Amino acid sequence: MMTIKSLNKWANAHTYYxxxxLRIALGVFFFLKGIQFISQTHMLTELIGPLKGYGGVMLAIHYIAPVHLVGGLLIAFGLLTRWALVAQIPILLGAILINFVGLMNWGNLLLALVILAVSVFFIFYGSGKHSVDYYLKMKM
Structure with missing residues (x-):
């Protein structure tokens, strides 16, 4: 608990627009991906196609879109940013894994790696000074 408080203090002292x-763009990206997965469910089932024999495909389909939608909004507004990003990590690891199990697409692999790196950064950095979390903390 003390580590999170010290990370928050450091992040609030070193916050920049x-x-x-970047955090808002990451949240908007996740939200738009969630909309894309909902509107093109067949594309998601094709992406998960290489993992069909391992079970849990329907669970994955019903996990990815809601986590992207709700998590994207939370990340964009800076509310519970770390928790929303922790929920995104399994999806990003799955996106990287699908590139190695199925057809290799370098563009998707690079995008997933960059988004994973930015997500891990914000898990440690937090939501920053210009966020709903900071606003609510100052009101209390």
């Missing part, structure tokens, strides 16, 4: 814009 470009990092907040």
């Amino acid at each position: 470009p990092l907040d814009l």
Whole structure:
């Protein structure tokens, strides 16, 4: 618990608008991906196709879209950012795994790796000073 408080203090002392814009862009990206998965369910089932024999495909389909939608909104507003990003990590690891099990698509692999790196950064950095979390913390 003390580590999270010290990380929050450091992040609030070293916050910059470009990092907040990056967090908002990450949240919008996840939200748009959630909309894309809902509107194109057949594409999601094709992506998960190489993992069909391992079970849990329907569970994965019903996990990915809601986590992207709700998590994207939470990340964009800076509310429970770390928890929302922790929920995104299995999806991102699955996106990287699908590239190695199925057809290799370098663009998707690179995108998943970059988004994973940014997500891990914000798990440690937090939501920053210009977020709903910070606003609510100052009101209390």
